[in-house]
Amino acid sequence: EPEVTQTPSHQVTQMGQEVILRCVPISNHLYFYWYRQILGQKVEFLVSFYNNEISEKSEIFDDQFSVERPDGSNFTLKIRSTKLEDSAMYFCASRAGLSNQPQHFGDGTRLSIL
């Protein structure tokens, strides 16, 4: 069964550094999402992406965050200048075009900011 893949599985970065988290969504999916889960807390929506542009973003997704689909397969989340509070598990998800289809999640990237 096709799946969403995320790399790396664990990223350790110094505070203030830029980090890029990578995702390969399921190939025929049209909607792409990033979520994060701070340790011990619930999964929170960050941003959704459709037709090569952001369709919705949460309050968490400030100017330090950006997303890109640089080619036909990758979907990336960039954090420009990381803060300690960015430490979390980041999940990528994708969804097919039909509205009743569920989102499929990757296994996540654990981001640790030192």
Next chain:
Amino acid sequence: AQSVTQLGSHVSVSEGALVLLRCNYSSSVPPYLFWYVQYPNQGLQLLLKYTTGATLVKGINGFEAEFKKSETSFHLTKPSAHMSDAAEYFCAVSHYGGSQGNLIFGKGTKLSVKP
């Protein structure tokens, strides 16, 4: 605004016992509802979903959930717990109108299964 409340952050059952994980939602539009399971160090795996139609939905691993509009609930059940069911379970609501379907998650319920 939509929200999801999961009663009980931790539920413990004996192997073979009924599993009941509670979820209540708030939504101003007809909701799409989901249950996801998260095993340690893994991503979120879809258990089941309700969009339209039959209000009792069956999912993987013997789980099912019933959408009750009058109670704004979508509780997850399994008749007989197995050790392999130990995981964290998340209820989520979405609507596919203008928001492109982002999910609002509950805080999760950690299920422990005792031998």
